[in-house]
Amino acid sequence: MLTLIIVLFIVLLLSSAPIAIVIGLTSIAAISLLTNVPLRVIPQQLFAAVDSSSLMAVPLFILAGQIMTVGTISDSLIKVASHLVSSLRGGLAIAAVLACAFFAAISGSSPATVVAVGGIMIPALIKRGYHQNFATGLLTSAGSLGIMIPPSIPMIIYALIMNVSVTKEFLAGIVPGFVIAAFFIVYSAVQAYRKGWDAPERTNAWELLIAMKRGVWGLLLPVIVLGGIYGGVFTPTEAAAVSVVYALFCELVFYRSLTFKDLPKIARESAILSAALLFIVANASCLSWFLASQQVPNKVALYIGEVVASRWLFLLCANLFFIFLGTFMDIVSAMIILCPILLPMLQKFQIDPVHFGIIMIVNIEIGFLSPPFGLNLFVASGLTKQSLIAVARAVLPFLLIMIFALLLISYVPQISLWLPDLLVK
Structure with a gap:
């Protein structure tokens, strides 16, 4: 079932659907098929995501x-x-x-x-x-x-x-x-x-x-x-x-x-x-809520911790991954979804989240310049x-x-x- 969700996300992304729609439909499918949580949680999460001063x-x-x-x-x-x-x-x-x-x-x-x-x-x-x-x-x-x-x-x-x-x-x-x-x-x-x-x-x-x-x-x-x-x-x-x-x-x-x-x-x-x-932001936050409810960040952190042994290598892999993502999707959305997942790794390798934020901003800048999605290019x-x-x-x-x-x-x-x-x- 999880494989089906991933395939759905990739297909919607390749179909040139707006990124917010891709993330929103993936969130609905994931919550409907993989949990017993009622769907009314989705509008609640959408509202909570933007209810911030x-x-x-x-x-x-x-x-x-x-x-x-x-x-x-x-x-x-x-x-x-x-x-x-x-x-x-x-x-x-x-x-x-x-x-x-x-x-x-x-x-x-x-x-x-x-x-x-x-x-x-x-x-x-x-x-x-x-x-x-x-x-x-x-x-x-x-x-x-x-x-x-x-x-x-x-x-x-x-x-x-x-x-x-x-x-x-x-x-x-x-x-x-x-x-x-x-x-x-x-x-x-x-x-x-x-x-x-x-x-x-x-x-x-x-x-x-x-x-x-x-x-x-x-x-x-x-x-x-x-x-x-x-x-x-x-x-x-x-x-x-x-x-x-x-x-x-x-x-x-x-x-x-x-x-x-x-x-x-x-x-x-x-x-x-x-x-x-x-x-x-609202749709990406909804997907982030689902990932957190399924303890995906902890599982990913555990897996990365077994594969990546040093702070130097983690930063290199994170940068390469975000540069790759920036070539075909909105890197701001990727940041909203993935940064909470990576937070345990920042704590493990003692990386200041403020410093990692600047790393993310530079990656977003590179994403703005990377075809075919780069907004500055258009x-x-x-x-x-x-x-x-x-x-x-x-x-x-x-x-x-x-x-x-x-x-x-x-x-x-x-x-x-x-x-x-x-x-x-």
Whole structure:
């Protein structure tokens, strides 16, 4: 009977059914056929999964990201970044990475970062003489920083399912996020130097000052949101609400790039994205409940404990497994289902769950860039009108950089834990 459930899951997955439907139908089949539990437990678990104050931050951060994507905050951040590094060879490519890092710190969404920054920077890079494949690959990959540099929607979900502090998880993502950004910057500078792209330009201090003056409102948002969280002024959920109010103020009052007529469309698109994500979370939590009720985590931990004898080997196997899963399914759903199963192994090998959360976030970033399911690939394909295969090829060098960063972050835990250990007692 269990084999039948596994076959059903695989068949539904290969049928291209939405991942939430795949997980939900598998949960119903498993509970119906393998237990005596009444089916009314399913709606109860679906409701319980999303009945969380921490999870309220997800739709609010999505709404804030949508407001800034449609508005001009992203444009002002790009201008600041461009003026800061224009005197360097490959300055525009470096500015693109910095702009993604800036926007990541206010949006919490990888696809939103690709749309907001890539829509402006990919044509600008091509116009400056960069190869189209390089420009597409860089922005598609750097956009993944949207879920590494806090606030991050997957971090909130991970902290919820693993019962760790959202604040500590946010802090843990800052250094790894900038490490990955630094790798992209070095690679971009080397490529620009080798191929003669984008000669340095003299920095105009007056233009930089004007760009900083106009961009200061956008630059203040991560300071207000993250400073408020880490300073104990408000919770992550309250910070999400603050980010919405602040983004609306900037776009409606200061930049005046939006009008009240734009808000219903923005709210509708945000509601659709939020509902889709929360529906996945609810269904995956239902399946996780079934697995826990059948003591699957303990059985898996016992089996892995017999096969895997070291912490080093466990981290390698976990990373390889999640990279493999990311090629054909939503890795966020995989994280929701599998992380509770792996929790006993984290305890056995004394792996900090906050550190493992950052490892999972990097795996999600890689999943966003891995065909055929990678969401960033679809977003970039729509932006550039290139085929999915062409975008996947353009991303390949950056994907290898991401895998190297994953190994570094996995085996040097202080990259993730230094900042939360320093600031959170």
